[in-house]
Amino acid sequence: MKLTCLAITCGGTGGHFYPGLSIARVFQRQDGEVLLLLSGVNSEKQREIAESYGVPAVVLPRMPSPKHARQFAAGLAGGVTGAYRELGKFRPQALLGMGSFASFPAIFAARLRGIPCFLHDGNARIGKANRLLSRQAKVLATAFPPVNGGTSKAKRTVVTGMPVRPELEAEAGISKEEAVAGLNRAFDAGLKPDLPTVLIFGGSQGASVFNRIAPEALRSLDAGRFQVLHLAGPDKLEETREAYRDAKFPLLLLPASEKMGLFLGAADLVLSRSGGSTVAELALFGKAAVLIPYPYAAEGHQADNARYLADADAAVLVDNTDFTARRATELFRDFLDAPEGWRHRAERARALAKPHAAETMLAAISDYFDSTR
Ligand SMILES: CC(=O)N[C@H]1[C@@H](OP(=O)(O)OP(=O)(O)OC[C@H]2O[C@@H](n3ccc(=O)[nH]c3=O)[C@H](O)[C@@H]2O)O[C@H](CO)[C@@H](O)[C@@H]1O
Structure with a gap:
């Protein structure tokens, strides 16, 4: 049976929503019919984003945090009822859950309707919600080889990679020259294609610790030898601008940007x-990195993600508590004085890339249907 109609539940944070949206967009390009079932704090905003890409989405009743058992049970019941109704109308062949407790109602409703469920986990440690739901899943797919793979109760566990935004994936082969020229055109940045380039950003929200420490470390180096791209975070521009005051090296400093392909393409570190x-x-862009895992990520999963690259000598992992201006200066200096080591890390990173993860995820679902024919 060909997979032509799929529902995806991807509420919660951007980390669950965007990979789900990427799979939905790729499925539409394959002429598939898709519906996103969103629940969680950001779902209204996420519905608007999905619809701006032409991806239909419905918002399910909001799920309270699992920390409050009674409210959680009541919210779950409301969510399951809503999801049951939507799945009855849309009648998908399969439901894909992208992790987080926000995916519970849709998964339970799909089970009640006898719709086969599939899961994707975007980290190197399978999250709590996916572990609990894995028994319900035909396939649990993961972005990276999971450090706790044995905890999955799914019939099959496969590494598909992390679905990356299609625009970004298309830009992965961009040369440094093209990327620098693109940044200069877009931001009138005055960057030079032949200078070693450092990109600094702290995930989608930025990280104040980077905004304080990185400028301090960079200002202690010889200004003519490098240039800096820094995405400070949506509300962190002023603190960072202040930290770079009087810096002599070329600097492109923004709160955030949609043009990550140009930023990653231009970076050497x-x-x-x-x-x-x-x-x-x-990995997709083949970039050497210094990774400082967010220390409060659930069950330390960012450290597991970082180790995936660091263990392959594709990145240097620095614990958040060890990330001082002194350590940052040492690392930047090593990057400028001994670039071969960092070029080697970049190659190691590229070797770990898993392009077309959305297609691979969809193929894993199709394979299930082929195998049950
Ligand atoms: C704090 C926290 O718990 N974060 C979690 C959240 O991450 P979160 O979604 O914040 O972080 P990720 O690293 O997964 O994604 C950041 C995304 O933002 C993009 N970007 C960033 C800056 C910018 O200016 N423009 C831009 O487009 C990056 O290209 C990337 O695609 O979900 C991830 C996947 O489950 C988890 O691994 C993270 O641990």
């Missing part, structure tokens, strides 16, 4: 957090 999408994009 990336200093960042290690969220699932960031790690996948570093």
Whole structure:
């Protein structure tokens, strides 16, 4: 049976929503019919984003946090009822859950309707919600080889990679010259294609610790030898601008940008957090990185993501508590004085890339239907 109609539940944070949206867009390009079932704090906004890409989405009743058992049970009941109704109208062949407790109602409703369920986890450690739901799943797919793969109760566990935004994936082969020229055109940035380039960003929200420490470290180096791209975070521009005051090196400083392909393409070294999408994009663009995992990520999953690259000598992992201006200066200096080591890391990163993860995920679902024919 060919897979032609799929529902995807991807509420919760951007880390669950965007990979789900990427799969939906790729499925539409394959002429598939798709519906997103969204629940969680950001679902109204996420519905608007999905619809701006022509992807239909419905918002399910909001799920309270699992920390409050009674409200959670009541919210779950409301969510399951809503999802049951939507799945009855849409009648998908399969439901794909992208992780988080926000996917519970849709998965339970699909089970009640006898619709086969599939899961995707975007980190190197299978999250709690996916572990609990895995028994319900025909396939649990993961972005990276999971450090706790044995906890999955799914019939099959496969590594598909992390679905990356189609625009970004298309730009993965961009040369540094093209990327620098693109940034200069877009931002009138005055960057030079032949200077070693450092990109700094702290995930989608930015990280104040980077905004304080990186400028301090960079200002202690010889200004003529490098240039800097820094995405400070949506509300962190002023603090960062202040930290770079009087800096003598070329600097492109923005709160955030949609043009990540140009930023990653122009970089020779990336200093960042290690969220699932960031790690996948570093590999896809073949970039050497210094990774400082967000220390409060659930069950330390950002450290597991970072280790996936660091263990392959594709990145250097620095614990958040060890990330001082002194350590940052040492690392930047090594990057400028001994670039071969970092070029080697970049090659190692590229070797770990899993392009077309959305297609691979969809193929894993199709394979299930082929095998049950
Ligand atoms: C704090 C936290 O728990 N974050 C989690 C959240 O991450 P979150 O979604 O914040 O972080 P990710 O690294 O997964 O994604 C960041 C995304 O933002 C994009 N970007 C960033 C800056 C910018 O200016 N423009 C831009 O487009 C990057 O290209 C990337 O695609 O979900 C991920 C996947 O489950 C987890 O691994 C992370 O641990």
